Amino acid sequence: MAQDLKKELASNQTVLLLMPGTEYNEIIVDVLKKLSGNICYITLNKTYDSLIELFKKKKINTENIVFIDAISKTIKNVPDQGDGVYYVSSPGAMTELSLTIEKFIRHKFDYLIFDSLTNLLIYESKAPVSKFVSSLVNKIKQGKTKAIFYALSVKEQETLIKESGMFVDKVIDLDK
């Protein structure tokens, strides 16, 4: 799977990866193992600490990864930034999230991983989320950073997935 993704990223700048919930953790680890270069990892459903715990267990080097964590502040008190991590108030703070991501895109990361679109819908309705995705993709396209958007392949979010699919260069459905 990750090999296919790497191949797709060679010819597409933005990819939407639809995945089944049951294999989520295996897939995110698999993807990171295959990518080389500087990565900006945006997490909306797993805290920075839990990702570090998972990646350490799977022997993934995280030195080249900068995290934007939009979930930790909703469950505990954390500063605005730590070593290799920037904290955003909540996944629903889309303006703050957008501005933070924008700062990172300017730093010319090789890859941006957005984990995941599915979680945005807990906080916002489909229209603002769709607008957020379209605006983010446009910003990415102004540079050379390659972006991977994760989304759970769930029926309830079919419309958003279809709309997001129109903004990105390629959709890979791992559930098929």
Add this chain to the structure above:
Amino acid sequence: MTKKILVVDDEPDVRNTVKTVLEKNGFEVISAISADDGFKKWQVEKPDLVLMDIMMPGTPVKDVIPKMKGTKVAYLSVVRTSEAEKEDLMRSKNIVDFIQKPFDINELVKKVKKLAGA
């Protein structure tokens, strides 16, 4: 005496399923759609146990739970946290459990029975 459970979750499916199953097991169940709604209902109903989704729109759950003084609260969480974070969260006075979503409904009933002292 019938034990009263307050289920706070923004997902209607979770609220309805948990409510139906717990009621079948003899609990009285009140549900709320957000942390704020949950706090309002807690003030009136004084439940024996609160099952609280950790990730909801509106006021963060972490700001509401300390106000629910004297009531046991179990987190229902789709958010993945590290083991250390889980331990930290559990250190709050009234937090009694951390139930990871998706959960087995029979396991949940067992836990609720134990936590609510039914």
